[in-house]
Amino acid sequence: MVLDNLSESLKSIMRKISGSSFIDKDTIKEVTKEIQRALLKADVNVKLVLKLTNTVQERALNEKPPAGMTAQDYIIRVIYEELLKILGTDSNFDLKPQTIMLVGLYGNGKTTTAGKLARLFMKKGLSTGLIAADVHRPGAFEQLQQISGDVNCGFYGEKEEKNALKIVRNGIKELEDFKIKIIDTSGRDSLDQELIDEVHEIKEKINPDTVLFVIDATLGQQAGPQAKTLHDAVNIDGVIITKMDGTGKAGGALSAVADIQSPVYFIGTGEHMDDIQIFNPKKFLSRLLGMGDIDALMEVVKETNITEEEAEASLDKLMSGKFDLKDMYDVWEKFAKPGLLKKFFGALPLGKMPGGNKLDESQLDQADEKLRLYRVILDSMTFYELENPDVLNAKRIKRIAAGSGQGEKNVRQLLKEYNAMKKNMKSIKKNRNFKKMLKTQLKGGNFSLDDLESKML
Numbered sequence: 001m002v003l004d005n006l007s008e009s010l011k012s013i014m015r016k017i018s019g020s021s022f023i024d025k026d027t028i029k030e031v032t033k034e035i036q037r038a039l040l041k042a043d044v045n046v047k048l049v050l051k052l053t054n055t056v057q058e059r060a061l062n063e064k065p066p067a068g069m070t071a072q073d074y075i076i077r078v079i080y081e082e083l084l085k086i087l088g089t090d091s092n093f094d095l096k097p098q099t100i101m102l103v104g105l106y107g108n109g110k111t112t113t114a115g116k117l118a119r120l121f122m123k124k125g126l127s128t129g130l131i132a133a134d135v136h137r138p139g140a141f142e143q144l145q146q147i148s149g150d151v152n153c154g155f156y157g158e159k160e161e162k163n164a165l166k167i168v169r170n171g172i173k174e175l176e177d178f179k180i181k182i183i184d185t186s187g188r189d190s191l192d193q194e195l196i197d198e199v200h201e202i203k204e205k206i207n208p209d210t211v212l213f214v215i216d217a218t219l220g221q222q223a224g225p226q227a228k229t230l231h232d233a234v235n236i237d238g239v240i241i242t243k244m245d246g247t248g249k250a251g252g253a254l255s256a257v258a259d260i261q262s263p264v265y266f267i268g269t270g271e272h273m274d275d276i277q278i279f280n281p282k283k284f285l286s287r288l289l290g291m292g293d294i295d296a297l298m299e300v301v302k303e304t305n306i307t308e309e310e311a312e313a314s315l316d317k318l319m320s321g322k323f324d325l326k327d328m329y330d331v332w333e334k335f336a337k338p339g340l341l342k343k344f345f346g347a348l349p350l351g352k353m354p355g356g357n358k359l360d361e362s363q364l365d366q367a368d369e370k371l372r373l374y375r376v377i378l379d380s381m382t383f384y385e386l387e388n389p390d391v392l393n394a395k396r397i398k399r400i401a402a403g404s405g406q407g408e409k410n411v412r413q414l415l416k417e418y419n420a421m422k423k424n425m426k427s428i429k430k431n432r433n434f435k436k437m438l439k440t441q442l443k444g445g446n447f448s449l450d451d452l453e454s455k456m457l
């Protein structure tokens, strides 16, 4: 996991807060000290750390928790909100056909990242071709050619050619049928004028849709000024931070880059072609704090401050069965603890799953394995398919099965369970006591799933 140590420290701070019977000034002082230590150890800039912890302290001492929320939960929410601010703006990379140019320094991981991006885009149904425009480093051509073979994507290069611009022009033409073209440019040993001129020239003459700066997390806080220099010179569209797995300085790199207002779109988390993640600050932070899907939790927390009727309406929406594959996965992920999933399904007044097959013990016991498998399949679907499962025809199912490496049978099984779940959520709606229990749970402002579990015992 990326930022392991920081994650462990923050999780234990969260546990300490939720475990304390009351929150006084000393507790808050102690907690903010521990947050400072954890962030500084992850190489986050001192000024940023002090600003964050002073704000947490000031808010925790002066703000009142909203009705129905405990002081402990509120402090956790404040820490989450303030940490989110140093992770940058929430910006999703637009997964659409485009030409992407990767720029960066020697050895920061551009070539490897080109291959990782190709695999990621192809899993989303976007055919991808790589263009070898690194004309300086011996072996760069072969390395990219090898990588494109590994990920089975398109490739263009001219081994003997020394004019990068010419290769890029020919490559764009040669790969015109590919939805995404990725240009791997020459690395440099510093952000020197030569690199800036070359990038300027390719930008001007080729006009790629997106320029991404690939930077190594081991640079720590130094990643910020480097990204800023290049951003000022060639106006990069975003950043990819590589080697987040291999360093304790990832926190410094992440927060420093976030500070220059250039979005971090992806992070590299290992040497293999699958070791890349689309970077989303909220999800990244939720995982770091071990809080599951904080987004959905925050949504529910917000709803408890609404009137009875509005709370009723939001429950109805949840149970109306009007949800898509993304929503279904979020629900599954929340109940991913096998024990809880067993109790959750066991307690629901489901009886029979529509179509006559009841959820039996063994199925639930394999819940974890099933979730892992389903995540791989869902990751191979385009956003459009996730939001519109009805478009999934035989051709799309075949592509998803191939992209995820899972058989078509598993893809069809996932869809069958999705449809069964939609029907079930509708049947729950008619069941008053389940709805009452869930509503009390929400109103109580206490959203630890264990509570839900205890109610289901």
Ligand SMILES: Nc1nc2c(ncn2[C@@H]2O[C@H](COP(=O)(O)OP(=O)(O)OP(=O)(O)O)[C@@H](O)[C@H]2O)c(=O)[nH]1
Pocket (backbone or CB within 6 Å): 104, 105, 106, 107, 108, 109, 110, 111, 112, 113, 134, 137, 140, 186, 187, 188, 242, 243, 244, 245, 246, 267, 268, 269, 270, 271, 275
């Ligand atoms: N642990 C880890 N290693 C990585 C990651 N990304 C790249 N690497 C490794 O870093 C080294 C350099 O990667 P390259 O892709 O060759 O770097 P480059 O930026 O293309 O280098 P130049 O072409 O010289 O500019 C290789 O050994 C990669 O396997 C990552 O996310 N994690």
